[in-house]
Amino acid sequence: MVNKDIQLKGKGTVAxxxxxxxxPNYAHLTPIYASSTFYFDTAEQGMERFAGEDKTRIYSRWGNPSFKVAEQKIAALEAHGITGADGKPLQLKALLHASGQAAMATMFLSNLSAGDKVLTHYSLYGGTQELLTKVLAENNIETVITDLRDPELAAAAIKADKAIKLVHIETPANPTLQCVDLEMISGIAKQHQLLVTVDNTFATPYLQQPFRYDVDYVFHSTTKFLNGHGTAIGGVLLGKDLEKMNSRVWKWYVLLGGNSNPFDAFMLTQGMRTLELRMERHCSNAMAVAQHLDNHAAIEQVLYTGLPSHPDHTVAMKQMKHPGGMLSFEVKGGVEAGKRFINRLQICTRAVSLGTVDTLISHPASMSHAGIPKAEREKYGITDGLIRMSVGIENIEDIIADLDNALQ
Structure with a gap:
């Protein structure tokens, strides 16, 4: 067991x-604590647990030892190498949820009230956009959408509406890979005392650490790259205001009932151990695929932040270690050509989700963003012919051969 006082130098070691x-039983790997409740040796011990900040040995809706290890591992990755305002290593609190949507719901509902507004950008994950514009809207929390890549538009939107209390950023965004400058937008938001929240699912803390830019909350769908194997659904919410995370945010987390479960937490912890190795391979494969498709006669366009042709290439390279393992592209010939391409794949997997070790290919317009009206989708660059690709860790020659065969 590594001494907690040691400052680990590499993220791979942290993972x-x-x-x-x-x-207590000297298990090498954190066990699955499959217990709904935990006993107390004495009444005094029970009182101490209820009064303390560590709620992992009371009731598993409140916390669980299996959750705690996963939470601490993600917090360590997101905070690695960052110092807080006090000059000491940044301390974060993480809460493990049943899904990314649950983590996002806790994040918004614990920080917003009826009459408040959220400022965000277009080309968000479909579930995020529907949560904002349907669920929160029905609770009188409105959403203002502008192009947050333009600092003048962002500043103007904030100045024009005093009801805006929170700025939400998804970068890289799903599925167009649009990137928002975290330092710039967070700086503007902080001038107006606004909260800043970031969806870091696509990048993972290995490639991008939003807390470097004074944001307030980061969340992930841990189902994706953090787990890496598609074996469990999960989400995590991290915050740097420890007092608030341990009080108001934790209370919403408990009362909404969006907690994880011991088995999924165990699978997540094991998956994260190989995060660095997997992300390096995801990224190198994605770059090779993007460069290959960028010169392919059957492809209209490729959206990958690692290509200089991507409009947000410079921003991505500024705040990300590598461009990532996700890309999108448009097949010439529209929807029918796209369907033929997908149906002819033999190695790449036809499935939604992302971040698994195998390559996944999906059609956002009919799958992840099906709930978004067509006119709205197309305005945000999510066309009917757009294909999203989560590039896996297979040998690159096999991935490219499969794509070439399907594009013939």
Whole structure:
């Protein structure tokens, strides 16, 4: 067991050792604590647990030792190498949820009230956009959408509406890979005392650490790259205001009932151990695929932040270690050509979601963004012919051969 006082130098080491807790039975890996409740030796011990900040040994809706290790590992990755305002290593609190949507709901509902507004940008994940414009809207929390890549538009939107209390950023965005300058937008938001929240699912803390830019909350769908194997659904919410995270945010988390479960937490912890190795391969494969398709006669356009042709290439390279493992592209010939391409694939997997070790290909317009009206989708660059690709860790020659065969 690595001494917690040691400052680990590499994120790969953090992914393996960060957050680990010694097990009383000396298990090498954190066990699955499949218990709904935990007993107390004495009444006084029960009182101490209820009064303390560590709620992992009371009731599993409140917390669980299996959750705790996953939470601490993600917090260690997101905070790695960052110092807080006090000059000490940044401390974060993480809450493990049943899904990314649950983590996002806790994030918004614990920080917004009826009459408040959220400022965000277009080309968001479909579930995020529907949560904002349907669920929150029915609770009198409105959403203002502008192009947050333009600092003048962002500043103008904030100045024009005093009801805006929170700025939400998804970068890279799903599925167009649009990137927002975290430093710039967070700086503008902080001038007006607004909260800043970031969806870091596509990048993972290995490629991008939003807390470097003074944001307030980061969340992930842990189902994706953090788990890496498609074995469990999950989400995590991280915050740097520890007092608020341990009080108001934790209370919403508990009362909404969006907690994770011990098995999924265990699978997530094991998946994260190989995060660095997987992300390096995802990124190198994605770059090779993007460069290959960018010169392919059957492809209209490729959207990948690693290509200089992507409009947000400079921003992505400024705040990300690598461009990532996600890309989108448009097949010439529209929807029918896209359908033929998808149906002819033999190695790449036809499935929604992303971040698994195998390559996944989906059609956003009919799948992840099906709930968004067509006119709205197309305005945001999500056309009927757009294909989203989560590039896996297979040998690159096999991925490219499969794509070429399907594009013939």
């Amino acid at each position: 393996v050792h960060g957050g680990n807790e010694p097990d």
